Amino acid sequence: MKNQTLRDAVIRELIRMAMKAREQSYCPYSRFAVGAALLLGDGRIVTGCNIENAAYSPGNCAERTAIFKAVSEGNREFSAIAVVGGPAGKDPSSVCTPCGMCRQVLMEFCHPETFTIICAKDPETYQLYSLEEMLPAGFGPASLTVEMQVEDET
Ligand code: THU
Numbered sequence: 001m002k003n004q005t006l007r008d009a010v011i012r013e014l015i016r017m018a019m020k021a022r023e024q025s026y027c028p029y030s031r032f033a034v035g036a037a038l039l040l041g042d043g044r045i046v047t048g049c050n051i052e053n054a055a056y057s058p059g060n061c062a063e064r065t066a067i068f069k070a071v072s073e074g075n076r077e078f079s080a081i082a083v084v085g086g087p088a089g090k091d092p093s094s095v096c097t098p099c100g101m102c103r104q105v106l107m108e109f110c111h112p113e114t115f116t117i118i119c120a121k122d123p124e125t126y127q128l129y130s131l132e133e134m135l136p137a138g139f140g141p142a143s144l145t146v147e148m149q150v151e152d153e154t
Contacts, residue, residue, distance in 0.1 A: 006039075006080055006116055010124040014039055014082035019122070021047035021062065022084050028052060034062035034085035035095060038070055041077030046070040050085075063102040067109065076109055080116040081128075095119040095127050103135040112138060 002101060014037040022035025027050055034050040048065030060068075070078070086092030097119045098106070106115065112132035120126035131138070 005114075006118075006128075010039065010080075011082070011118055011126065012104055014045065014080060014118060015084060015120040015123045017045055017047050018062075018082040018120065019067075020086040021049050023049075025049040025062070025088065025090055026051045029054075029056065029059075031088045032085060033088040034083065036062035036066040036084075037082045038063075038066040038078055039080040040070060041074050041079055044075075045058060046073070046075070061099055061102050063098050064105050067105055068101075071109070078106075078110050078115060080118060081106070082118040084120045084122075088120075092121045095121045095125065098134065100135075103131070104138070106131055107135055107138045107140040112140070134143075 018035040021037060022033050025033035025035065027033050029052045036047065036048045037044045046066050046069050048062045048069055050060065050062045051065060052059040063083060083096050083098055084092060085096030096119060110131050113130055115131040117129045117131060117134055118126050126130035
């Protein structure tokens with residue numbers, strides 16, 4: 001990632017909180033446990049884990065759990081998210097990247113160039129990406145506004 005503005009200590013704290021949130025993962029079907037920690041614009045951190053379901057489709061990823069928790073509590077400004085995932089009951093063997101649906105949900109609230117996605121294995125092993133890198137040319141609220149303006153002009 002080009003512009004690293006997040007301090008190392010903040011990155012490591014987000015990863016630690018994502019690891020802690022991962023302990024709450026409810027994943028009896030995939031046995032793949034994920035935790036996420038979302039950094040709000042004011043410095044607070046909201047966490048989430050994946051929550052699966054016997055009907056499969058209603059399951060929710062850790063990232064979206066954190067985002068929906070935060071938005072439902074009145075927060076819409078986000079700076080970064082850390083994600084940690086791997087086989088349940090074990091330490092992850094590699095970094096975990098967000099699924100496409102979570103990238104799209106991030107696109108709704110986060111600036112593609114400044115929002116940082118921390119794909120982590122542990123506090124010392126991680127990769128940083130901007131949302132723009134993870135969802136190039138993504139469709140977000142601004143795209144819809146442009147479309148509506150074009151419609152208004154015709
Ligand atoms: N999962 C997440 O929670 N976040 C990711 O970034 C990747 C996948 C969850 C969804 C499902 O509960 C399990 O991991 C296996 O795909």
